[in-house]
Amino acid sequence: MTVITNVRERAVAAPPEPGLTPEEIIARAEAIAPTLVARQAETEARTYYAQDTHELFAEAGLYRILVPKRYGGYEFGVDTFFRVVMTLARGCPSTGWMYCLGAAHALAVATLFGERAQDEIFDGDFICPATIMPSGTAERTEDGDWIINGTWAYCSGSPYATHFVGHTLVAPEEGAEPVPMLFIVPSSQFRRLDDWGGQLGLKGSGSHSIKIENARIPDHFTIKSHISQFDVSGGTPGLTLHGNPQYGGGPLSIMILESAVLAAGIAHGALDAYEDLMRARTTSFPPITGRTENPDFQFWYGQAAGMLATAEAAVLNALQQWKDACARGPEAFTPELELRIAGIGREVVRLSWDAVQRYLFPTAGSSSVRVGERVERVWRDLSTMHSHAGVAIYLNGLAPREYAMARFGIEAHH
Structure with missing residues (x-):
């Protein structure tokens, strides 16, 4: 396992409860889950779980389970996260779905993006819907940034999102066949559309579309690959940065x-x-x-x-x-x-x-x-x-x- 010294060079942001254990955070989810059962109809009508539920999740530390310690997260194992997801989904399917697909992508971001990007992206609680279908457009600016435009559907977790991970197609060079590019955009540069809730099920999963208009992001907020095709066999930026095998x-x-x-x-x-x-x-x-x-x-x-x-x-x-x-x-x-x-x-x-x-x-x-x-x-x-x-x-x-x-x-x- 490789641990880079720059982990020590940046002041580590302590989470709100430094002594919190995986067992305690699972127990909190188990206490919350029964309260979600009676609110299932309300959640479906709203199309996402309530603001007070969101605040309860944040207070319980649920949005920091997979966030690296370096950025104020608990850096618990994926097994802890999955236990929490299974527990919440058992109480309310829509709530469990929305929570999972909002909070899970802290792992992917902490694994795939470089140190500079992670330093700018992570700040404690992290909620980041992600979609795998390429959509929209990305145009390169003269100084190397990207201008992103388009609409991405099925963004589960979007109501309380801090970021969004999407894919678009870009040509590596003029005349070449377009290839997927993964990108991340902060919530200040997108808006959620009111287009969820008419489906047969998962009506309260917060799976609204996200619309991006002329969002400008730096090149280090992009990865020239599809998330499902990323080859980790040679190591990952996250493993080098955090020294934790789960980020590899x-x-x-x-x-x-x-x-x-x-x-x-x-x-x-x-x-x-x-x-x-x-x-x-x-x-x-x-x-x-x-x-x-x-x-x-x-x-x-x-x-x-x-x-x-x-x-x-x-x-x-x-x-x-x-x-x-x-x-x-x-x-x-x-x-x-x-x-x-x-x-x-x-x-x-x-x-x-x-x-x-x-x-x-x-x-x-x-x-x-x-x-x-x-x-x-x-x-x-x-x-x-x-x-x-x-x-x-x-x-x-x-x-x-x-x-x-x-x-x-x-x-x-x-």
Whole structure:
């Protein structure tokens, strides 16, 4: 592991609670999550979680979990962050989604951007939606800066964002074929559009579009690559700067695991609701008994619970594989490894969805799947998750083939 002396040259900004532990921050999330359940309808109507919830997250330190210590963050492990995400998503799917996809990208920024950029970007709490689809335009100025224009859709976490990470296409030289360029823009240079909430599910996930008009950013706020194609095998700026192996990990596989953790947490919320129904309701047909005493309901609950326990175990094991690779060094992050971890993420999403749509939703009862009921909401939210390009197209189509090609040493033909 390489630690550069310039870590000491910059005064480290202490976080608000220097003694805070991962266990304590997870416990705070566990205390907050039950309060989110009753506010699900309110969150959907607003299209994002409330200002007081945002302030509670900030006070609890949730926006600093992945921010490096150098910049006033707690620099806790990704496992701590994922535990918090799973807990919040279990309470309110929209809130968990919005929190995760706003706070998660502290890891990518701290990994991929250089010291100069990070010194200017990070300042404690960090909320940064990111999109993978290139859009808009970027024009180079005479002094080497970039002028960014365009609209980027599905920016989950945008209502309270401090920054935005997007992609656009630029030609490396005149007449050359355009290639992706990743860029980061502070919130002072973009605005959120009021265009979210009409979808089937995840209505409160704050996934509004972001519009950028003539934003001027320095060249060191850009990376000439797509975030999913960044090769970390030769080391990363973040690993050199912070000396923490988690800032040297592969960005593709960890982004996939974000979706998997969300799916598992959301589905667990449906299981919680189903358990409440089991305890409170009776069977529809004779002999009339409590659902907890009925063999069919016992089977349906047990099947779903087993599937979700497996999903949680799988995603945590995949995360451990990611962490182990970080510890071995950047060269461990081969395309094959990243795509194998992505494959585990795909199966976690499938298990979570199957538990809900095969066992919990159909047997909960018609009154329990009316609009606004908890089981109905989870079904809508997971259905909408399956329309996400990263799940529907990449994980279920491209990723399995790419893994096989990586395994057998076959180059992709573009």
